[in-house]
Amino acid sequence: MVDYIVDGNIAVLEINNPPVNALSIHVREGLLTGIQKANQDGSVQAIVIIGKGSTFPSGADIREFGKPPKEPWLTAVGEAIEASEKPVISALHGTALGGGLEVALFSHYRIADERSRVGFPEVKLGLLPGAQGTIRLPRLTGLAVAMRIITSGDHINAPEALKYGILDKLISGNLLQEAKTFAKSVIGKPLDNRRLSKIAVRDAATVDKHFDEALAEVKRKYKGMIAPVNCLKSIRGSAKLPFVEAARLEAALFRELLTSAQSAALRYSFFADRSAPRWKLPSGASIENTKPDIIKSVAVIGAGTMGSAIAICFIRVGIPVLLVEQNDKLLQNALKNIGQILQGSVKLNRITADQRKQSLQILRGETSLDIVSDVDLVVEAVFENLKLKQEIFARLDKICKPSALLCSNTSTLDIDKIAVATNRPGKVAGMHFFAPAHIMKLLENVYGTHTSPSTVATIMDIGKRIGKVSVLVRTCDGFVANRMNRMVGNEAVFMLEEGALPQDVDRVLEDFGMAMGPFRVTDLSGSDVGWRIRQERAKEQGIQLTYETRFVNGERYSSLPDRLYELGRYGQKTGKGWYRYEKPFARTAYPDPEITDVINSHCRSLGIERRVIPPQEIIERCLFAAINEGFKVLEEGVAEKPENIDIIWQYGLGFPRYRGGPMFYASQVGLKTIYERVCYYYDAFPHSSYWAPSDLLRKLASHSTEVPIDQWTSKERSRL
Numbered sequence: 001m002v003d004y005i006v007d008g009n010i011a012v013l014e015i016n017n018p019p020v021n022a023l024s025i026h027v028r029e030g031l032l033t034g035i036q037k038a039n040q041d042g043s044v045q046a047i048v049i050i051g052k053g054s055t056f057p058s059g060a061d062i063r064e065f066g067k068p069p070k071e072p073w074l075t076a077v078g079e080a081i082e083a084s085e086k087p088v089i090s091a092l093h094g095t096a097l098g099g100g101l102e103v104a105l106f107s108h109y110r111i112a113d114e115r116s117r118v119g120f121p122e123v124k125l126g127l128l129p130g131a132q133g134t135i136r137l138p139r140l141t142g143l144a145v146a147m148r149i150i151t152s153g154d155h156i157n158a159p160e161a162l163k164y165g166i167l168d169k170l171i172s173g174n175l176l177q178e179a180k181t182f183a184k185s186v187i188g189k190p191l192d193n194r195r196l197s198k199i200a201v202r203d204a205a206t207v208d209k210h211f212d213e214a215l216a217e218v219k220r221k222y223k224g225m226i227a228p229v230n231c232l233k234s235i236r237g238s239a240k241l242p243f244v245e246a247a248r249l250e251a252a253l254f255r256e257l258l259t260s261a262q263s264a265a266l267r268y269s270f271f272a273d274r275s276a277p278r279w280k281l282p283s284g285a286s287i288e289n290t291k292p293d294i295i296k297s298v299a300v301i302g303a304g305t306m307g308s309a310i311a312i313c314f315i316r317v318g319i320p321v322l323l324v325e326q327n328d329k330l331l332q333n334a335l336k337n338i339g340q341i342l343q344g345s346v347k348l349n350r351i352t353a354d355q356r357k358q359s360l361q362i363l364r365g366e367t368s369l370d371i372v373s374d375v376d377l378v379v380e381a382v383f384e385n386l387k388l389k390q391e392i393f394a395r396l397d398k399i400c401k402p403s404a405l406l407c408s409n410t411s412t413l414d415i416d417k418i419a420v421a422t423n424r425p426g427k428v429a430g431m432h433f434f435a436p437a438h439i440m441k442l443l444e445n446v447y448g449t450h451t452s453p454s455t456v457a458t459i460m461d462i463g464k465r466i467g468k469v470s471v472l473v474r475t476c477d478g479f480v481a482n483r484m485n486r487m488v489g490n491e492a493v494f495m496l497e498e499g500a501l502p503q504d505v506d507r508v509l510e511d512f513g514m515a516m517g518p519f520r521v522t523d524l525s526g527s528d529v530g531w532r533i534r535q536e537r538a539k540e541q542g543i544q545l546t547y548e549t550r551f552v553n554g555e556r557y558s559s560l561p562d563r564l565y566e567l568g569r570y571g572q573k574t575g576k577g578w579y580r581y582e583k584p585f586a587r588t589a590y591p592d593p594e595i596t597d598v599i600n601s602h603c604r605s606l607g608i609e610r611r612v613i614p615p616q617e618i619i620e621r622c623l624f625a626a627i628n629e630g631f632k633v634l635e636e637g638v639a640e641k642p643e644n645i646d647i648i649w650q651y652g653l654g655f656p657r658y659r660g661g662p663m664f665y666a667s668q669v670g671l672k673t674i675y676e677r678v679c680y681y682y683d684a685f686p687h688s689s690y691w692a693p694s695d696l697l698r699k700l701a702s703h704s705t706e707v708p709i710d711q712w713t714s715k716e717r718s719r720l
């Protein structure tokens with residue numbers, strides 16, 4: 001894992017642990033023995049540490065965290081590097097991150113390929129750079145820069161790192177050759193002034209001021225996360241304490257993080273990010289064995305809220321879009337709106353004015369479907385109405401070339417029912433974007449019974465090309481996101497009837513870490529949408545909904561949202577919803593005594609006695625109901641693995657990454673507890689049938705020991 005090569009008077013320790021040269025146990029051993037050997041070898045006068053392949057080490061081996069630690073620890077390896085009597089030069093290329101950058105900071109000199117990047121991304125894993133990174137970096141950069149680099153986890157490019165003093169020299173030619181030349185030039189020079197443990201933090205006197213400012217910033221930016229706070233405490237220690245004591249403090253703060261639930265969730269999320277886009281169909285077709293078609297042009301049908309934003313997703317990466325609306329007035333409005341959204345992106349420095357211009361040049365608006373005959377992909381985003389979508393798909397099937405894929409942005413409708421309207425069901429799929437579609441990272445791609453593997457490969461690939469996190473799910477009512485989130489919405493409203501207020505429910509879920517509570521979300525998206533859907537469904541079933549309606553088809557129903565609708569309280573757009581706003585479209589939500597009156601009189605008229613609902617019940621009612629549904633989603637094969645569900649919640653529904661996602665959260669609570677509480681609520685609320693416990697959950701919870709989350713899938717399903 002570490003090759004020891006001597007060239008003249010230079011020993012080269014070449015790290016060879018693809019793909020990212022992570023500092024696994026064998027690499028640490030190899031580095032330690034390499035340093036010892038080079039110091040004992042009389043012919044060697046300087047040592048170069050370099051990475052083979054694409055990069056210098058990009059960090060500790062994340063898979064080793066959570067397992068019993070194996071010696072030598074990185075700190076011991078680093079201390080041997082620093083103590084070396086012969087100069088050690090780290091030669092960086094690719095991404096020198098985390099423990100990799102720490103190895104470089106233990107070295108006496110750091111040179112780097114000019115295209116390389118460095119950084120401490122540990123905070124994103126709920127950790128701190130625990131091999132003295134937090135106490136060595138401030139000695140080079142000063143406190144403010146070190147605090148920013150370590151608490152953000154951002155990568156820094158080589159020229160910037162040179163400016164901050166992290167690097168000594170940038171290299172544009174052959175790194176190894178240049179490293180050897182550099183090494184020869186420093187032979188015999190004193191080393192103590194190159195050993196960071198011997199150097200003071202130059203702005204130590206101002207540490208309290210920097211600490212207070214940075215703390216206020218991280219509490220605002222990374223609400224609820226403990227790692228950035230521990231990073232700052234450790235950096236403060238670097239300035240206030242003698243080096244050895246600062247290192248001891250860092251180690252204690254690191255251990256606290258390493259064993260934290262937040263770090264476990266963030267490490268899980270790191271791997272879930274990489275695993276979720278790797279799709280596999282029950283037929284065995286997968287990302288490994290299926291090639292995507294290359295999409296060169298797209299048509300978007302319907303230029304409303306979603307269609308306009310979806311068009312932006314394609315044009316901003318250079319894929320031409322034909323945007324089709326019902327009439328010219330709506331089309332011109334949409335084109336104007338798109339121009340304004342892109343102008344906003346220019347103002348926010350997300351794109352340049354030139355990029356905006358180029359994007360708009362490849363957007364063309366039309367009012368006739370006939371124009372889309374030659375595109376490779378159609379994304380339909382008209383009203384959520386099955387009949388209308390079927391009509392449009394039947395027409396598209398006739399107009400579009402045979403190879404074109406026909407996709408729907410439907411948020412709930414069965415893809416199979418849309419596909420039957422065509423003669424190409426293999427080329428029909430769902431591409432479910434989340435509002436606002438040009439901002440939200442998630443793309444929930446949906447396959448139906450007949451969707452072909454190559455269609456799946458293509459929609460997953462195009463998702464990646466437009467910068468989305470794409471997750472594949474099988475068609476069902478609401479797919480994964482809306483199907484599970486429905487339980488949160490239902491329980492939230494039922495709890496209002498039983499004793500809570502909107503701000504109580506939202507506060508508890510926001511304190512848990514959700515980006516927004518369910519009532520603030522409803523106010524944002526508009527409660528009129530839900531009202532229309534409920535009325536339409538009731539009409540279809542011949543049911544008359546009234547304020548007295550408490551059950552529909554045997555299922556518990558609350559008419560509270562209907563009361564709000566009829567009061568004209570649609571949410572932010574009317575300046576009133578579950579909250580009060582200063583004016584229509586204002587953002588700040590204020591609890592509204594009028595809402596308290598509406599809820600109280602609703603309860604009085606229905607004879608409901610209100611009670612205090614404790615925060616734990618709010619969490620359980622909202623999240624455990626969704627988790628139980630998540631197990632049904634797994635059991636039915638709608639999602640292939642728990643990571644897919646968790647990534648959908650993180651990127652589509654604002655679930656805190658530091659809790660991993662609802663399924664990972666369930667693994668931390670313990671499946672026995674979840675199962676018992678689900679059974680308890682099913683007893684308490686038999687008219688909410690979604691509380692019926694999932695078979696998969698029951699089965700997993702019945703094991704005498706907790707079944708790890710990576711075993712919740714096919715094995716258990718096939719044993720059911």
Ligand SMILES: CCCCCCCC(=O)CC(=O)SCCNC(=O)CCNC(=O)[C@H](O)C(C)(C)COP(=O)(O)OP(=O)(O)OC[C@H]1O[C@@H](n2cnc3c(N)ncnc32)[C@H](O)[C@@H]1OP(=O)(O)O
Nearest residue numbers: 022058059060061062063073097098099121129130131274
């Ligand atoms: C008292 C004792 C104290 C000891 C304290 C030690 C304290 C420390 O200081 C702790 C650390 O180093 S924590 C690790 C810090 N480093 C990171 O977080 C970098 C993580 N990796 C990346 O950002 C990208 O992979 C990267 C930018 C590097 C490359 O991106 P790409 O898009 O090119 O490639 P990926 O698809 O992300 O990765 C390729 C495969 O490599 C796996 N991998 C990446 N980084 C890893 C890592 N650090 N450890 C283990 N596996 C890692 C990654 O999962 C992927 O594998 P597959 O999914 O199987 O292909």
Ligand SMILES: NC(=O)C1=CN([C@@H]2O[C@H](COP(=O)(O)OP(=O)(O)OC[C@H]3O[C@@H](n4cnc5c(N)ncnc54)[C@H](O)[C@@H]3O)[C@@H](O)[C@H]2O)C=CC1
Nearest residue numbers: 302303304305306307324325326381382383384410411435
């Ligand atoms: N609004 C949201 O948050 C989300 C909506 N969706 C789904 O996206 C689809 C569209 O929703 P929104 O954009 O919110 O609706 P919207 O009402 O803002 O836009 C729909 C547009 O389709 C146009 N349209 C209707 N019939 C047409 C036809 N025959 N030809 C061309 N254009 C036609 C309408 O004029 C309207 O501009 C729905 O299926 C919805 O379920 C999916 C995810 C989120």
